[in-house]
Amino acid sequence: MITTDILIIGAGPTGLFTVFEAGLLKLKCHLIDALPQPGGQCSEIYPKKPIYDIPAYPEILAGDLTDKLLEQSKQFEPGFTLGERAETIEKQSDGSFVVTTNKGTQHKATVVAIAGGLGSFEPRKPAIEHLQSFEDKGVAYIIKDPEVYRNKKVVIAGGGDSALDWAIFLSDVASEVTLIHRRNEFRGALDSVDKVQELKDKGLIKLITPAEVTAVFGETKLESIEVVKLGESAVRIQTDAFIPLFGLSPKLGPIADWGLEIEKNAIKVNNALDYQTNIPGVFAIGDVNTYPGKLKLILCGFHEATLMCQAAYKIINPGKRYVLKYTTVSGIDGFDGSRKEAPKAVVKSIE
Amino acid sequence: MTLDVHIQITDRDGIRHDVQAPTDMALNLMEVVRLFELAPEGTIGVCGGMAMCASCQCYIHSDHQLTEKLEDEDAMLSEAFNVKPTSRLGCQIQINPELEGLQIELAPED
Numbered sequence: 001m002i003t004t005d006i007l008i009i010g011a012g013p014t015g016l017f018t019v020f021e022a023g024l025l026k027l028k029c030h031l032i033d034a035l036p037q038p039g040g041q042c043s044e045i046y047p048k049k050p051i052y053d054i055p056a057y058p059e060i061l062a063g064d065l066t067d068k069l070l071e072q073s074k075q076f077e078p079g080f081t082l083g084e085r086a087e088t089i090e091k092q093s094d095g096s097f098v099v100t101t102n103k104g105t106q107h108k109a110t111v112v113a114i115a116g117g118l119g120s121f122e123p124r125k126p127a128i129e130h131l132q133s134f135e136d137k138g139v140a141y142i143i144k145d146p147e148v149y150r151n152k153k154v155v156i157a158g159g160g161d162s163a164l165d166w167a168i169f170l171s172d173v174a175s176e177v178t179l180i181h182r183r184n185e186f187r188g189a190l191d192s193v194d195k196v197q198e199l200k201d202k203g204l205i206k207l208i209t210p211a212e213v214t215a216v217f218g219e220t221k222l223e224s225i226e227v228v229k230l231g232e233s234a235v236r237i238q239t240d241a242f243i244p245l246f247g248l249s250p251k252l253g254p255i256a257d258w259g260l261e262i263e264k265n266a267i268k269v270n271n272a273l274d275y276q277t278n279i280p281g282v283f284a285i286g287d288v289n290t291y292p293g294k295l296k297l298i299l300c301g302f303h304e305a306t307l308m309c310q311a312a313y314k315i316i317n318p319g320k321r322y323v324l325k326y327t328t329v330s331g332i333d334g335f336d337g338s339r340k341e342a343p344k345a346v347v348k349s350i351e
Numbered sequence: 352m353t354l355d356v357h358i359q360i361t362d363r364d365g366i367r368h369d370v371q372a373p374t375d376m377a378l379n380l381m382e383v384v385r386l387f388e389l390a391p392e393g394t395i396g397v398c399g400g401m402a403m404c405a406s407c408q409c410y411i412h413s414d415h416q417l418t419e420k421l422e423d424e425d426a427m428l429s430e431a432f433n434v435k436p437t438s439r440l441g442c443q444i445q446i447n448p449e450l451e452g453l454q455i456e457l458a459p460e461d
Contacts (some may be wrong), residue, residue: 041398045401046398118397124366124432127432159394187426247404250393264392266392
């Protein structure tokens with residue numbers, strides 16, 4: 001069981017900044033995110049796109065913002081459970097919460113802060129009959145451990161970065177890699193496209209375009225797929241694995257069943273005070289919450305996180321008073337033993 | 352004086368809505384759908400309007416001359432589901448007076 005003060009669900013910009021604000025109050029944080037890396041939408045959807053409304057940054061790339069937030073919170077040693085989705089929440093008799101992920105990882109915390117954005121990113125599944133019955137029997141939508149494809153025949157479908165990158169990576173691992181896309185053009189980083197071209201010319205990747213996978217077959221596990229190339233008749237391809245990579249779409253998911261008040265796919269909170277939900281001890285901050293006048297902006301998430309941490313402090317330290325301290329005056333003491341402080345003023349007389 | 356254009360939007364439940372979209376707010380079609388709340392929050396414009404998801408895919412039913420698809424939109428539509436020859440991404444269509452009478456239908460959520 002992982003124990004922490006504040007359990008943050010969602011490692012996007014709001015969740016990451018919460019670690020910093022909580023750290024100033026000597027509260028420890030742990031984050032859960034369904035994606036394999038922190039940053040939320042900023043790293044998953046648009047890492048290379050600029051953002052213009054982060055205070056003091058006239059322009060910053062979404063990926064760079066993630067890096068800077070990680071750097072800023074590093075000294076407060078956040079824990080991460082990545083690639084797992086928060087599934088259930090249980091209130092304990094001592095007032096704390098236990099949150100369990102879809103993989104069974106358990107987290108115990110006094111305060112839960114949901115910073116889940118639009119929800120957890122779930123793979124978009126193509127509409128192929130019987131596809132779901134082969135899930136984990138040859139069909140996968142996310143590659144967690146490439147080793148399972150060693151010396152296997154693999155078919156990847158998709159035209160974006162992940163399809164290209166995995167085709168390149170697996171060409172070195174699998175016995176055969178086939179990449180299928182609806183068009184001849186790919187939507188990915190130029191060097192990935194060039195690399196796939198090179199591997200195709202060497203015969204290390206089989207490319208079928210413009211084409212679509214139309215059926216899957218097998219007895220107890222996936223054995224073959226049917227591919228239709230534009231203007232040609234269907235062909236069957238023997239394969240051990242079929243990996244459709246058609247991107248991810250956010251779903252509020254299991255959080256919707258936690259007994260929280262939901263309005264327009266967002267969690268209602270008390271914005272007059274502390275962004276607490278209808279369940280005391282459970283807060284919702286950033287894009288996932290709603291209240292009169294709500295704006296889904298990163299900078300609003302930062303503000304909400306800061307006020308939420310004050311309320312969390314009072315719950316975790318009942319009866320204790322708090323006086324606001326400025327980082328410039330007090331410096332920052334990291335949980336890793338580091339200290340940052342403003343240089344002392346020089347006092348020297350002038351003769 | 353600024354002009355509103357009439358747009359007919361069929362939502363994902365098949366219900367037709369006639370809306371008047373302002374032309375002076377630099378809106379795109381995805382934003383018009385959100386303005387009139389014709390699709391639940393979080394199911395349209397997920398990427399914010401960068402042609403990086405296909406949550407605002409719609410079918411154009413009238414024969415208006417729309418701006419040509421840029422590479423981004425074309426590539427995104429090649430990966431989307433339920434794509435038809437009339438498919439466009441709403442976020443890539445800017446509202447202007449020439450769109451008077453436009454008829455569109457929102458593609459299903461995938």
